[in-house]
Amino acid sequence: MTNLRLIVIGSGPAGIGAAETYRKHQPDAHIRILTADDRAPYERPPLSKDFLRGDTDDVDLHPREWFDEQAIELTLASPVSDIDTARRVVTAAGEEYGYDALVITSGASPTPLDVPGGERALQLRSLSDATRLRDSAGSATSAVIIGAGFIGCEAAASLAMRGLSVTLVAPSEVPQEKRLGAEAGRRIKDLVEATGATYRGGTGVASIDGDTVRLEDGTAITADLILAATGVSPNSEVAEKAGISVEDSRIVADADASTNVERVYAAGDVTKTFNDGAGRALVIEHWQDAADQGEVAGASAAGQQARWSAVPGFWTEIGDAAVKYHAWGDGYDDSRFVERDGGFTVWYSSAGTAVGVLTYNADDDYDRGEELIGAGKPVPAGE
Template sequence: MDSTDLLIIGSGPGAVSAAESYRDNGGGGRVLLVTTDPDLPYFRPPLSKDYLQGESSADDVALHPQDWYTERNLEVLTGTSVTELDTTAKTAKLSTGETVDFATAIIATGARPAPIPVPGGEHALLLRSFTDATSLRDAAAKADSAVVIGAGFIGCEAAASLAARGVNTTLVAPDDVPQGSRLGPDAGVRIRAMLDGSGVRYVGGAGVTDIEPGTVTLDDGVRIDTDLILAATGIEQNSGLAESAGLDLDEGRIVVDEHMHTSADSVLAAGDVASAHNPTAGRHIATEHWQDAVDQGEVAGATAAGVEKSWDAVPGFWTTIGDHTLKYAAWGDGFDTAHLVERGGGFPDGGFTVWYQRDGVTVGGLTYNNDDDYDLAEKLVAGRKSPPA
C-alpha cells in the first residue's frame, strides 16, 4: 500500500494553494495531489477571456511550470480519480487500482458545469476545464455565429470573447437584463451595455426549450440557427466522493468550519465544493470564486501543517466583459436593496458603484472603474456598516 502524509484531491486553486501553504507553514511530509484532469494545474479565469480569444497559449495559462512542483517536492498524479475514501481507515482507493493511506486528506474537487436540462442539451459545448476551453476555441475558429445560453459571468465573458474573435454572438438568458435577479436591474443595465459595446446581441426574458445541432429553439418558438452553441448555465459541486465517505453536506457542499475541518477528523475541504463557516459573517458561506478558493486552500494547508489559521475574509472577485472590468465584494446570499451611484460622469467613461444592503447593513458592493469603493465595500461588509450616504 502506498502512503502519504497529505493527500490532496483536486488540482484547482484550492488544491494548489493548500499544497503551497502546507510547505510554507512547515509541513515536511509527502504531498500527493490526485486529479482527474489530464493537465497540470492551470488558471481558469483566462479560459473564457484571453485563451478563448486566441491571445494566449497553454503555457500562458499554466498555474506553475513542472519545476515549481519539483522544487517543493509536490507530486501531481493527473488523469486519476479517487474512487473511494475511508475516513476511519484513512485510505483512498484510486482509479488505477492502487490504495493510498494518508495522515490528512484535503478535498478540493471543485465543481463541474451543469448541462442544460433540455432535449438535445448534449449538443451544447461547456466551459470549465482547459480541455473544454480548447474545444470551444477550436470550434470558434471555424464558426461564423454562436449562441451562448446563460448570462452569468462566465457566459458574459465568453460571449464577449467570441464576439471579439469576429463571431456573430447571441446571448440568451431568462432575465430581462443580465443578472438582474442576482445583482439588481441597475447593474443589469450596465452589464447589458458592456455586452452591447462588445458586439454581443442580448436576448433577455427567454428560455431554451430544445437544442439541435446548429439550432437553438426558444420558449416563444423562435429558432436561432448557429454554428456554435455554448451552455453556461451554472455549476454542480463535485461532492459525490465526500457524500459516499459519509461527510456532512449542505445542499451538495461539504460543511467545514473556519479552519476547513470537515465532520471527519482526518479530512479537510476547500474551494467551490465547500460551505465554510466565516467568523466575520457569523455563518456558513458558499463561494464559487478563484480568490476565495485560494484563500481557503491557504487555510487548509496551514491546518494540515498544524498551524491555526481561519477563513474570515469577505468573498470577492473580478470579471472582465470585453474591455470592462467589474469588481464585486459580497457575502453573496441576498440583499434587500441595491443603490447605484455614478462616479466620474458614469458609465462608460466614468465609473459606478452599486451598494447592496440588508436590514440597513452593507452586504455587498459592485464597482466599475472605482477601486476605492471596492476597498471600502470590503471594509463595510466586514464591519456590518451602512453604505455611504
C-alpha cells in the same frame, strides 16, 4: 525525517493553495495531489477571456518544475472513487494512497443543459473544454451562448471580439437581475453589447436541434457554435459516500476548513464553509476565495491556527471592461446605484449594514466597500 502524508484531492486554486501552505509548515512531509484532470494545474479565469480570444496560451498555475522544487507529487488523470476514513486511504484510478491528513478540493462540474438536444452544446469549465471551444470558434462565424452568468457574459464578449456574430440568451430581462438588481443588469448588458454581442433576454431554451437553438418564445437561432454556460454542480458524491457531512450537495466545513471527520479538511467550490467575518456558512464560487480557503485548509492540516474570515470578492472582465464585486453572497434588502465618472457603483445593504458592492471604473468604492462589509458598517450616506 517525518513520515507525515498529505493527500489533496483536486488541482484548482484551493488544492494548490492547500499543498503549498502545508509544505511551508511541514517541509519534510510527503504531499500528493490527485486530480481527475489530465492537464497540469492551470488558471481557470483566463479560459473565458484571454485564452478564448487567442491572446494567450499561458494559463499554468505554476511551471512543472515548481512541483518538483516543492516536492509535491502531481498525479493526473486519477479520479478518486473512494475515501476510506477509517483506514485513511484514498482510492484513485485503481490505486490506493494512504494519508495522515486529507484536503478535499474536488470543485464542481458543469450542469448539463436539461432540454432536448442539450448534450449538443459545448461547455466551459476545464482547459480541455476551453481548447475545444477555441478551436471550434476558429472556423465559426456565429455563436449562441446560453446563460448570462459571468462566465456566459465573458465568453459572449470574447467570441464577439473574435468577430463572431454572438447571441447571448437568458431567461432574465437583463444579466444577473436577481443577483445584482435591474440597473446593474442593464449596465452589464450594455458592456456585453459594446463588444458586438446581442443580448436576448426574457426567454429560455426549449431545445437544440442540430445547429438550431429553439427558444421558448418560438424563435429559432441557427449558429455554428453553441455554448451552455448554465452553472455548476459540486463534486461531493465521493465525500458523502465516505460519511463526510454534506448539505445541499456541498461539503460542510468550519472556518478552519475542518469537516465532521477527523483529519479531513475541505475548501473551494465543493464546500459550504463557515466564515468568521460573516458569522455564518457561505457558498462561494470565486477563484481568489477558493485559493484563500485552500491556504486555510493547508495550514490547519499542518497543525497551524487558521480560519476563513475575508470578505469574498472577484473581478470579471467583459471585453475590456473590468467589473469588480465584494459581497457576503447571500442576498440583500436594498441596493443603491450611483453614477461615477466613466463608471458606476452599486451599494448593497441588509438590515442597515453593507453586505455588497459592485463597481465599474470605481476602484476606490471597491476597496472602501470591502472595508465596510467586513466591519458591518452602513453603506456611505448620500452616495
